[in-house]
Amino acid sequence: MNSNHTLSVLVENKPGVLTRIAGMFARRGYNIHSLAVGPTDDERVSRLTVVVGTEAVQLEQIIKQLNKLVHVLKILELDPDDAVEREMQLVKVTADPATRSQIIEIAEVFRAKIVDVSHDALTIEAAGNPAKLEALAELLAPYGIREMVRSGTIALSRGTRSITDGSKLRMQRAV
Amino acid sequence: MKITGAQAVMKSLEMLGVDTVFGYPGGAILPAYDPMIEAGFEHVLVRHEQGAIHMAEGYAHATGRVGVCIVTSGPAATNLVTGLADANMDSIPVLAITGQVATTAIGSDAFQEADVTGITMPITKHNELVHTAERIAGALKEAYYIAKSGRPGPVLVDIPKDVLNDLIEWHWDEHIDLPGYRPTIRGHGKMVKEALDLIASAKRPVIYAGGGLVRADAGEELRDFAERLQLPVVTTLMGRGILPDRHELTVGMPGMHGHYAGVKALQETDLLVTLGARFDDRVTGRLDAFAPLAKVIHVDVDPAEIGKNREVDVPIVGDLKVVLGQLLRVLDDKEEKGLLEPLLPDTKAWRNHLDELKRDHPLLLDQPETGVLKPQTAIRAIYDTWGDDAVYVSGVGQHQMWAAQHIPYSRGGQWINSGGLGTMGFAVPAAIGAKVGVGRDVPVVAIDGDGCFQMTFQEIAAAVQHDIPVIFCVINNGFLGMVRQWQSLFYEDRLSQVRLPQDCPDLLKLADAYGIPGFRVMHVEDLDAILAKAYAITDQPVLIDFRVDPDEMVFPMVPSGASNDDVLETAEQWYARAAALAAAKLAAAGEDQL
Ligand SMILES: Cc1ncc(C[n+]2csc(CCOP(=O)(O)OP(=O)(O)O)c2C)c(N)n1
Ligand SMILES: [Mg+2]
Numbered sequence: 001m002n003s004n005h006t007l008s009v010l011v012e013n014k015p016g017v018l019t020r021i022a023g024m025f026a027r028r029g030y031n032i033h034s035l036a037v038g039p040t041d042d043e044r045v046s047r048l049t050v051v052v053g054t055e056a057v058q059l060e061q062i063i064k065q066l067n068k069l070v071h072v073l074k075i076l077e078l079d080p081d082d083a084v085e086r087e088m089q090l091v092k093v094t095a096d097p098a099t100r101s102q103i104i105e106i107a108e109v110f111r112a113k114i115v116d117v118s119h120d121a122l123t124i125e126a127a128g129n130p131a132k133l134e135a136l137a138e139l140l141a142p143y144g145i146r147e148m149v150r151s152g153t154i155a156l157s158r159g160t161r162s163i164t165d166g167s168k169l170r171m172q173r174a175v
Numbered sequence: 176m177k178i179t180g181a182q183a184v185m186k187s188l189e190m191l192g193v194d195t196v197f198g199y200p201g202g203a204i205l206p207a208y209d210p211m212i213e214a215g216f217e218h219v220l221v222r223h224e225q226g227a228i229h230m231a232e233g234y235a236h237a238t239g240r241v242g243v244c245i246v247t248s249g250p251a252a253t254n255l256v257t258g259l260a261d262a263n264m265d266s267i268p269v270l271a272i273t274g275q276v277a278t279t280a281i282g283s284d285a286f287q288e289a290d291v292t293g294i295t296m297p298i299t300k301h302n303e304l305v306h307t308a309e310r311i312a313g314a315l316k317e318a319y320y321i322a323k324s325g326r327p328g329p330v331l332v333d334i335p336k337d338v339l340n341d342l343i344e345w346h347w348d349e350h351i352d353l354p355g356y357r358p359t360i361r362g363h364g365k366m367v368k369e370a371l372d373l374i375a376s377a378k379r380p381v382i383y384a385g386g387g388l389v390r391a392d393a394g395e396e397l398r399d400f401a402e403r404l405q406l407p408v409v410t411t412l413m414g415r416g417i418l419p420d421r422h423e424l425t426v427g428m429p430g431m432h433g434h435y436a437g438v439k440a441l442q443e444t445d446l447l448v449t450l451g452a453r454f455d456d457r458v459t460g461r462l463d464a465f466a467p468l469a470k471v472i473h474v475d476v477d478p479a480e481i482g483k484n485r486e487v488d489v490p491i492v493g494d495l496k497v498v499l500g501q502l503l504r505v506l507d508d509k510e511e512k513g514l515l516e517p518l519l520p521d522t523k524a525w526r527n528h529l530d531e532l533k534r535d536h537p538l539l540l541d542q543p544e545t546g547v548l549k550p551q552t553a554i555r556a557i558y559d560t561w562g563d564d565a566v567y568v569s570g571v572g573q574h575q576m577w578a579a580q581h582i583p584y585s586r587g588g589q590w591i592n593s594g595g596l597g598t599m600g601f602a603v604p605a606a607i608g609a610k611v612g613v614g615r616d617v618p619v620v621a622i623d624g625d626g627c628f629q630m631t632f633q634e635i636a637a638a639v640q641h642d643i644p645v646i647f648c649v650i651n652n653g654f655l656g657m658v659r660q661w662q663s664l665f666y667e668d669r670l671s672q673v674r675l676p677q678d679c680p681d682l683l684k685l686a687d688a689y690g691i692p693g694f695r696v697m698h699v700e701d702l703d704a705i706l707a708k709a710y711a712i713t714d715q716p717v718l719i720d721f722r723v724d725p726d727e728m729v730f731p732m733v734p735s736g737a738s739n740d741d742v743l744e745t746a747e748q749w750y751a752r753a754a755a756l757a758a759a760k761l762a763a764a765g766e767d768q769l
Binding site: 011012015016019023027057061064067068071072 | 292293300306353354355477
């Protein structure tokens with residue numbers, strides 16, 4: 001059974017590291033659902049959040065193959081029940097005087113913000129879990145979505161634990 | 176004192192103990208060829224960069240040390256691609272150094288620019304584009320370490336021309352700092368015990384011994400372990416010789432062209448003790464029908480191999496030499512306490528059964544006393560001539576399979592071939608590299624096909640120039656034999672583009688052109704006399720043209736995509752099976768009509 005799994009991956013901030021990871025996924029035929037990457041509190045380390053749609057056996061293989069990359073420092077699979085997962089979405093919707101207020105209402109229900117207004121369009125910024133963002137897009141669709149962008153999921157485990165806890169990361173934290 | 180980046184490359188290679196590099200100069204790497212004149216290692220000038228990397232591979236295969244090659248940017252670097260992929264598949268430690276256009280020109284489609292780290296990313300264990308001369312020593316040191324440690328493999332270091340010319344303060348230290356790379360060496364103690372318990376309760380256990388054991392230099396440990404527990408052993412194409420073929424526990428080779436008993440041992444076993452093997456499709460045949468009754472112990476230094484193709488009952492990640500040492504130590508411990516008995520499986524009946532299979536199903540060879548020379552006879556005679564001391568290197572095709580089947584190997588590293596990638600053209604350069612590695616006293620014999628030979632024979636010039644006396648044997652069947660065999664068997668004998676004129680090129684004239692002795696064996700009765708003459712020549716390369724029966728096929732054979740239960744020993748069996756399958760299909764079609 002295919003289902004989505006969220007992996008947090010700490011990597012050395014070296015040139016080409018993203019290519020290595022993306023290339024490995026492509027070469028072995030793994031499906032990337034979304035991928036977000038950015039800096040961490042340690043400038044030598046970047047953090048990727050990869051959502052993959054796969055079955056459990058293959059997930060284990062993906063994690064092992066990722067681990068073989070020399071620049072990959074640590075991989076954690078986040079338990080969906082015990083993690084905060086967020087994604088950001090910007091949607092530009094057609095809006096005329098007749099529909100504008102309805103659209104604003106929908107946005108409010110989703111705690112989304114109107115970040116740009118023009119003659120015949122509104123741009124809405126929303127954040128949340130992927131299901132919520134999909135629901136929002138679905139409600140906006142009848143008005144005419146002109147363009148849309150999503151950031152890919154980022155996630156952290158709940159509670160006090162951290163991905164670097166108890167790890168043998170020999171990299172000292174930058175002072 | 177300041178030195179150039181190029182000098183730093185030389186010094187780094189010296190510090191790493193490199194004694195030979197295989198290479199070819201050109202624009203971007205030119206700065207490195209100047210200080211090389213004084214460097215403390217030999218350089219073998221190849222004739223094509225593919226030759227350089229296969230030589231480095233052959234050297235690594237034969238010695239266990241890292242093979243090093245050095246070439247320029249662009250087309251030279253792309254000429255390494257085949258060898259890198261080959262080394263990656265067969266876990267061969269290779270360090271490839273490539274020149275690159277100047278950092279200021281990178282990305283501008285400059286002359287001889289190619290994105291070499293990008294191109295080779297999926298076929299190397301690791302690679303690095305070096306941005307500063309200060310980084311050269313660190314990059315080479317790490318590359319060398321990554322290449323040889325854990326699961327070995329090829330590592331490429333790409334160095335721009337300006338970086339080679341920059342002046343730096345020389346600095347070298349042994350410290351390695353790779354926070355994301357820490358191979359597991361010792362096996363998990365609990366798993367080691369579980370493995371022994373599982374073996375103790377097995378009725379038909381077999382060791383499935385792969386190339387990982389050769390890489391780990393674990394031949395002695397394997398022998399001790401197999402003997403202590405009386406476990407029969409099959410050795411894969413990459414593991415041939417790691418337990419000597421003459422050892423009573425050796426069953427043979429498994430796989431598509433394995434020995435009958437080797438194939439059957441894996442099919443009938445109830446416990447696969449998998450050591451450094453990877454359930455390759457050429458071994459397993461149809462995966463869901465492979466070793467259907469077996470539980471699996473899998474020991475490998477690469478965790479990703481464990482559970483990749485076959486579910487595992489006892490996984491052990493670790494270096495094979497170390498893990499076998501751990502297993503042996505537990506056995507020693509138990510023995511001291513008088514508790515060994517319960518750990519010994521009763522394999523007597525099983526071993527007798529396998530011995531019977533071996534006896535009743537030998538390799539079949541129908542060699543007339545005079546006239547036509549069978550390729551298998553030629554290969555056996557080659558072995559009889561150069562014997563157990565020699566290293567045998569093959570190309571890819573029928574001759575490879577015959578050489579794997581018919582020569583009784585007696586140690587790891589004695590049999591060198593391209594298993595995972597199946598690279599035609601491997602043998603000539605790999606044999607040259609192997610000979611450089613093993614030195615004067617050990618003969619190195621290339622057993623090549625007429626097709627393969629023509630892909631890389633230009634390297635004979637390098638062997639001549641650098642005084643590397645390899646024996647080049649061409650099993651000349653006038654065909655791309657293995658492809659012809661498949662066309663015969665799978666495409667109703669419709670031969671398409673597989674014929675190679677046996678006398679084009681004329682190999683005697685070719686030998687002459689290279690200034691080396693050449694011999695030709697036309698008939699079986701000439702074999703011994705000619706081999707005796709060739710054997711007497713030890714101070715220069717030799718070329719022997721074996722004109723063999725073009726129609727011979729490799730058996731046993733498990734049809735591609737079939738279950739290993741379907742191992743066929745002769746062409747007659749093959750055609751009988753094909754006819755039966757066709758009849759069954761017809762009958763089924765007939766039923767449909769009713
Ligand atoms: C580079 C490359 N190209 C094509 C093949 C496909 N192939 C496998 S075996 C073979 C024939 C080899 O012919 P030869 O060297 O004469 O050996 P033989 O099978 O006749 O012993 C071919 C074409 C390959 N393995 N490698
Ligand atoms: Mg041939």
